[in-house]
Amino acid sequence: MSEASDRLELEWVEEPATELLRVLFDYKPLSGDDVRRLRDGLNTEPVLTLRLGECLARLNPWLDEEGVRRAVAAVTRIAALDLMEANENAHTSLSYGVTAPHTEKGRRQDRTIRFFDFDDPSANVFEFARQVSIKGPRQEIIPDVIVYVNGLPLAIIECKSPALADPMGDAIRQFRRYEGRDEFSGLGAPRLFETAQLSIALARDAAKYGTTQTPARQWAEWKDPYPLSFDALAAQLGRAPTGQDVLLAGLLAPANLLDLVRNYVMFETIDGRRVKKLARYQQFVAVGKAIERIRGAINPQRRGGVIHHTQGSGKSLTMVFLATKLRRLPEAENPTLVIVTDRTDLDDQITAQFKRSGFPNPVQAGSGEALRKALSGGAGTTVLTTVHKFHSAVPKRSAVISDARNVFVMVDEAHRTQYGALAARMRAGLPNACMLAFTGTPIDKKDRSTREVFGDYIHRYLIDQAVKDGATVPIFYEMRDARLRIEGRDLDRDIRAEFPELSDEEIEKLKRGMRLQEKLAGASVRVDAIAKDILEHYRSTIEPNGFKAQVVTISRDVAVSYVEVLRKLGAPECALIMSTSNNDSARLQRHHLSKRERDDLIARFKKFDDPLKILVVCDMLLTGFDAPVEQVLYLDAPLREHTLLQAIARVNRTADGKSYGLVVDYWGDNRRIANALELFSEEDGVLGALRPLSEKIQLLESRHRAAMRLFESVDRKDEPTCLALLDPDDVRAKFELDFLRFAEAMDMVLPDPKGLEEPYVGDLKWLARLRVTARRAHYQEPFDPKDYGAKVGAIITKHLSAEGVEVLLTKRDILDPAFKQHLDSLSSAEAKAAEIEHAIRHEIHVHRDENPTAYVSLWEQLEKIVNERREARVSAASALERLQEIGAQVSNIRAGGTGKGAGLTGTAGAILPFLGDATGDKGAAAKEVAEALEHYAAVVDWQHKEDVQRQMRRAIKERLRALGMNAANIEAATAKVMDVARARLAR
Secondary structure: OOHHHHHHHHHHHHHHHHHHHHHHHOOEEEOHHHHHHHOOOOOOOOOOHHHHHHHHHHHOOOOOHHHHHHHHHHHHOOOOOOHHHHHHHHHHHHHHOEEEEEEEOOEEEEEEEOOOOOOOHHHOOEEEEEOOOEEOOOOEEOOOEEEEEOOEEEEEEEEOOOOOOOHHHHHHHHHHHHHOOHHHOOOOOHHHHOOOOEEEEEEOOEEEEEOOOOOHHHOEOOOOOOOOOHHHHHHHHOOOOOHHHHHHHHHHOHHHHHHHHHHOEEEEEEOOEEEEEEOOHHHHHHHHHHHHHHHHOOOHHHOOEEEEEOOOOOHHHHHHHHHHHHHHOHHHOOOEEEEEEOOHHHHHHHHHHHHHOOOOOEEEOOOHHHHHHHHOOOOOOEEEEEHHHHHHHOOOOOOOOOOOOOEEEEEEOOOOOOOOHHHHHHHHHOOOOEEEEEEOOOOOOOOOHHHHHHOOEEEEEOHHHHHHHOOOOOEEEEEOOOOOOOOHHHHHHHHHHHOOOOOHHHHHHHHHHOOHHHHHHOOHHHHHHHHHHHHHHHHHHHHHHOOEEEEEEOOHHHHHHHHHHHHHOOOOOEEEEOOOOOOOOHHHHOOOOOHHHHHHHHHHHOOOOOOOOEEEEOOOOOOOOOOOOEEEEEEEOOOOHHHHHHHHHHHOOOOOOOOOEEEEEOOOOOHHHHHHHHOOOHHHOOOOOEEEOHHHHHHHHHHHHHHHHHHOOOOOOOHHHHHHHOOOHHHHHHHHHHHHHHHHHHHHHOOOHHHHOOOHHHHHHHHHHHHHHHHHHOOOOOOOHHHHOHHHHHHHHHOOOOHHHHHHHHOOOOOOHHHHHHHHOOOOHHHHHHHHHHHHHHHHHHHHHHOHHHHHHHHHHHHHHHHHHHHHHHHHHHHHHHHHHHHHHHHHHHOOOOEOOOOEOHHHHHHHHHOOOOOOOHHHHHHHHHHHHHHHOOOOOHHHOHHHHHHHHHHHHHHHHHOOOOHHHHHHHHHHHHHHHHHHHOO
16 A cells, blocks of 8 residues: 555544544543553453453442453353354353352352443443554454454454545455455454454445455445434534444444444344344434334324335344344333234245344244234233234224233334224234334325324335445336237137037126136237247346346236246246145146245245246235345236335345346336336335336446546547546546446446447447556556456357347237337328227228127227227337436436536536526526535435535525525525436435
8 A cells, every 4th residue: 555545544534533433422542552451461362351351340240250250251262163153152142141150148149241231331431442453373463443342342443545446345355354254264363353243444435334254245334323413413523424424423322332232233044154234224223213202202102103114125124123122122111022914925034034033932823813812921922923813813893912002013014904904903902002114115195094003204215225325226127018919700719619508698708707808918829929038038138147037927827828938948947936726727736836845946046056047926926025136027917006016126136246126017008107106205216216228228328428538638549648547546446436337337238239339339348458557557456357247248249139129129019119110100190090990990890790799799808908008008108208308308417418508517507497587697606506515415415314405405595596586486496406416416
């Protein structure tokens, strides 16, 4: 590391971090001599044993010297097979205490030794030391800062210069060396991490945290200083908080640190490997605010509320953390906890989560009677159940199970079935219970029932924030058309040939009873066409990245058809997961599985290296199914509202190499997508959850511009000049980020032919060559082709084309987008309408006389369905066309479109159009407003802080008034300018 970089690390990162700990939270600094004295001169001992002994004696006054020695040994001489086991054993001791024999008045009885006073943080000793040397088996390590509580190292901080190309990556790699794992096996000083609960990487504006053996991808930011407000933190610091300020305030405030250690750490066994998990900021804040409301509610009936955390962001773990806190809440007096879901598979999933997390003695109620018995057994029980069991558990209003006030009901996906009659059953059985609702999708803005039952929102963590935090990946939406032609004459003839003994009247009844929508969806020619398209798309787009797929169908019969056709086409291994019934047909029964077989297939699907690649489902695995390996959902079913949004969220889980999830919709009616989104307010943050694939191309264009902007003023053939631009560390770091984002966008677009166009391919190759040369010149690591995405190189080499898509678009079936193109080629709207009418009426005219009674009845039903689907398709295509037009405008604005007549670009240029009726110098005013907004936008996550936004609005209005804008227009103009700020200045 250079001398300049060392200086930046010290002055910009390490010193501000330790100053914050010292001034804001009264941590005491320890000198090197202090550390040597307090650990008795042993440079191999991470624990300050003398300090720990002093604190143990003070916190446990009954403890004698031998007891102190034993307690110290419990956390300094841990018997374990590996670091994870040692850390888990230490965490158990620290959070629950250790048992020691004690004799009082001649009687011996065991007592618990406390390492911390969790109830009174001020009763503990909080200290930090810089550059402490810890000697390992073969090497010595020197972390930048170690945070001690009562002499125990609980947090390790590594500081990095913000000028480095990848400070977070460098710090995380250093933690791997400190822990002595992966490529550093046998090195490091892993004993330091036996008691440590937090590993923290700081680089001023960038800051992340992990815990024991956290993979690099799962290190996370902490974006809320709760319970401090951002304003309070800024006031105490005397400046706008940086990313590291917010993280340190949120994680290392004394009360927060002890709370995290005690209530927000869990160990799970996943695929035979022990894993440690620590809460993310949204989980910590949500649980904290829920406890605040429970404690502070004046009306006991309003202690509850709704926690909306978007799908895939750890909602089940939040429930476990809240249950853990409630168990220890003095006011709850050993509470009864009831965890409610509306599906058996979700009940199994959450039960498994509680058991994996080591939650004590959760009981899964198998029936209404078992539920009633479990809840009648006294306080302290944790019961998991489906909501439907309350029907038999509470057969009538007077059948109260428990009227205790320390009953807490946590309801998963509350907007679906847990209000109305079922909520009434729960309320009747548990009249004084505190109702807490969890949901992964927003509550319908028209729905008042959920809030009436549960209360207002406690905390919200929306889709856009989860994507921004990296807790989930963005979801892209693509609509495809299945070519379908209805052969009415053959259908009618086949029905009559199959049932010759039936009269015309009986034939009519038979046809009216047919589920024609499902029949059309399951027609063999349609399933064959879609299955072939699915297979081609999967092999070209998803499989090269190593990910898997789920196919959702309208019925179990259609699901069987998909599985059979996919297998016939030679698809990768696929499996059918569906519910079963004794009354199923022989065809369905051939695909029946036992619960164990089903669970085994699901477990196989979740493994990246298992050959099971595709799951076909109908009524299962649409909600609560967590499989990060799944990248694409092929949707051929009319799912709606919450079920639809929950289903598409199957693809938003994060995984190595997964930059997005994809929904490919074959159903042909995107109105249900629009209707689902329209259920929610714009503020719910779901309007951007589904992005058309055209947005990927817009993203590629914008990221390409960003990557090339540095070289606009130089001759690209002059390589030395181009390289000279990359000499400054900060410029090279920004170039690295822009390059990787451009390469990622290319990976997301390909194999779409747009990605093969110039200048993208040529510029990517040129930038890559320049990047390699610059890295070598600055002694960075050699070029790594993985940065581009494995698929990019392969597709460019093979010069893939979109010939298959071209063939699809040449057809003119009334459901095909090509038919819409044909309509667009006609001369007038009237001619288009006539063409549509003619396409269907001609069919009726040709075949009607063959069987006037039966044929017309059947055809009218089929015509209605086809017309509805056609109208939806044409409407959808029109809507998408309009969205693309709007998207082009948005893309232009984001690119910093020139303000008309003012030569403005960037934020000022985007603001200028909204200064319409002002009389002063609008160009200067736009610049002033932009500068003011950029000043306030320096506050981390300002777009989620109402106080900062209020100051921004005030600044805008002051400048608009000075400009002479009509007072009646100022409010509307301010709102539009704020929209510009959110779009351009949100970090």
